Amino acid sequence: MDSVIISRSLFGSSLAFHIIFATLGVGIPFMILIVEILRKITGDEDYGVMAKRWTKGFAVLLGVAIPSGTIVGVQMNLLWPGFMELVGQTIALPFQIEIYAFFLEAIFMSIYVYAADRLSPNIRIITVFFVALGASASAVLITAANTFMNTPAGFTYENGEIIDVDPWAAFFNPSYVTSAIHVLLSALMTGAFAITSVAAYKLLKTRNKPREAIFHHKAFILSLIIGGIMSVGTAVNGHQAAQELHQYQPEKLAAAEGLFESQTNAPLVLGGFADPKTHTVKYGIEIPGMLSLLAGNSFDEYVRGLYEFPEENWPPLYTHTLFNIMVGIGTFLIFLVGFVFVVYFVRKKKGLPRWLFRLLVLVGPLSMLGIEAGWVFSCSGRQPWTVYHIQRVEDAATASANTMLLVLFLSLYLLLAIIVVIVLLAYFKRKPLANDLNNVKRKGLET
Numbered sequence: 001m002d003s004v005i006i007s008r009s010l011f012g013s014s015l016a017f018h019i020i021f022a023t024l025g026v027g028i029p030f031m032i033l034i035v036e037i038l039r040k041i042t043g044d045e046d047y048g049v050m051a052k053r054w055t056k057g058f059a060v061l062l063g064v065a066i067p068s069g070t071i072v073g074v075q076m077n078l079l080w081p082g083f084m085e086l087v088g089q090t091i092a093l094p095f096q097i098e099i100y101a102f103f104l105e106a107i108f109m110s111i112y113v114y115a116a117d118r119l120s121p122n123i124r125i126i127t128v129f130f131v132a133l134g135a136s137a138s139a140v141l142i143t144a145a146n147t148f149m150n151t152p153a154g155f156t157y158e159n160g161e162i163i164d165v166d167p168w169a170a171f172f173n174p175s176y177v178t179s180a181i182h183v184l185l186s187a188l189m190t191g192a193f194a195i196t197s198v199a200a201y202k203l204l205k206t207r208n209k210p211r212e213a214i215f216h217h218k219a220f221i222l223s224l225i226i227g228g229i230m231s232v233g234t235a236v237n238g239h240q241a242a243q244e245l246h247q248y249q250p251e252k253l254a255a256a257e258g259l260f261e262s263q264t265n266a267p268l269v270l271g272g273f274a275d276p277k278t279h280t281v282k283y284g285i286e287i288p289g290m291l292s293l294l295a296g297n298s299f300d301e302y303v304r305g306l307y308e309f310p311e312e313n314w315p316p317l318y319t320h321t322l323f324n325i326m327v328g329i330g331t332f333l334i335f336l337v338g339f340v341f342v343v344y345f346v347r348k349k350k351g352l353p354r355w356l357f358r359l360l361v362l363v364g365p366l367s368m369l370g371i372e373a374g375w376v377f378s379c380s381g382r383q384p385w386t387v388y389h390i391q392r393v394e395d396a397a398t399a400s401a402n403t404m405l406l407v408l409f410l411s412l413y414l415l416l417a418i419i420v421v422i423v424l425l426a427y428f429k430r431k432p433l434a435n436d437l438n439n440v441k442r443k444g445l446e447t
C-alpha cells in the first residue's frame, strides 16, 4: 500500500477513535457541573447521585482519552514530518497553552474524584467548574491546529521558506473562532445526548422500579433540555461555518453541495450522491436558490462551483454525503427534541410512549456519528492539501509508513473499545443505582 494512504488511514483511524473519548470528555464534565449546581440550588440528592455515577464513567473515558490523545500527538510527528516542520514554526502556541489546560483539568479532577465527599457544596462546584473549563479549553485550543490547516494565516511563505511569523495571527486564523465554538457546542450536545440515551434505555427497563424511574426521568429531562439547546446552537453556528466556507474555502463548499457550475441563484441539494463520472448529484432533492441564500444571504449571491478549480485540486465528492450526514443529524435532533416536548405537553401525565423512548436511545450514538462525519468532512474536504493552498498531503507525509502498524493500531483500538464497554458495564453492575439511592435515604438526604 502507498505510504501516503497508510499514513492517512493510520492517522485518520487514530483520530476517529480518540475523538469519541475527547468529545465525551468535554460534554460529561459540563453535565456534572450542571447537576452539582442543581444539587446546591434544590437540595435534591438525586443530582448528587448523578454527579457521582457520571464521574465514575467519565474517569474511565478519560483513562482512554489521555493515551489515545498521546498516540495522535506522537503519530503527528512520525507520520507527517513535512507538516510538523511547517506547523512547528507557525501554530505551536495553542499546543503550548493546551498543556496548561490539561494540567488544570487533571489537578481539579483528582481533587473532585478523591475528595468530593469532604468538600463543601460551593467548593465542589468550583472544583468541577475547573475540570469542565480545562476540558473545554483543551478542545478549543487544539481546534486551532485544524482551522490553521483550513485557513492558514500569520506568516509569509516564499520559495518554500516560512518568514514573518505572527503566532497570534496564526492562532486566530479566519475560521478559528467559528470552528472552536462549533466543536465546543457539538461536544456539549453529544455529552448531554449520551446521557439521554442511557436514561431513555433505563426508563424502558425500570417500569417496575418507580424510585429508579424517577431518578432516570430527572436525568432524561435535564439532558434532553441541555442537548436540545446545544443542538440549536450547533446548527446556528454551523450556518456561520458554512458562510465562512463560501468565503475562505470555496472548493470545500462546492464539493459539500455537489455544485459544479458557478452561478447566482445556486440550488441547495439535499441528500443524494455526487457522481464523479457524470458530475451530477443523483437522487438528491434540489431547492432552487437556497445555497446562494444560505451562503451569502441573497439569491443573487454568486457561488463558485468546482469547474472553477483545476480537477486535481477538487476535494473528494463523497464529502457531499458526509456534509449531509452531519447537517441531517443536527436537524433531525432539533426536531426530535421539539417533538418530544410537544408530546409531553399533549399527553400530560401519560408521558412519552415507549416507541419514542426507543427512538431516543439513539440520540447519543447519532450525535457521535455527527461528530465523526463533521471531522472527516472538515479534513477530507481540504484534500489534496494538508495546509490549504500551501502544502500538499504527499509533501507532508513520511515515506516509511508501514501496513503492519496500521493493522496493529486498528486491533488495539478495537480491543480498547471492548475493554471500555466491559469495564463500564461491570462497574455499574457492581454498584447498582438502588444502593446509591438507598444511601441517600439512609442519610436522610432525600427530598
Ligand code: HEM
Binding pocket: 146, 150, 175, 178, 179, 180, 182, 183, 186, 190, 234, 235, 236, 237, 238, 239, 241, 242, 243, 245, 326, 327, 328, 329, 330, 331, 366, 367, 368, 369, 370, 371, 372, 373, 374, 375, 377, 378, 379, 381
Ligand atoms: C445542523 C447544521 C450544521 C451545519 C450547517 C454545520 C456546518 C459545518 C461546517 C460548514 C463545517 C466545516 C468547517 C470547516 O471545515 O472549516 C463543520 C464541521 C464540523 N461539524 Fe458541523 N454543522 C452542523 C451540525 C453539526 C452537528 C450536529 C455536529 C455534531 C453532532 C457537527 C460537528 C462538526 C464537527 C466535529 C466538525 C469539524 C470541526 C470543524 O471544522 O469545525 N456539526 N460543520
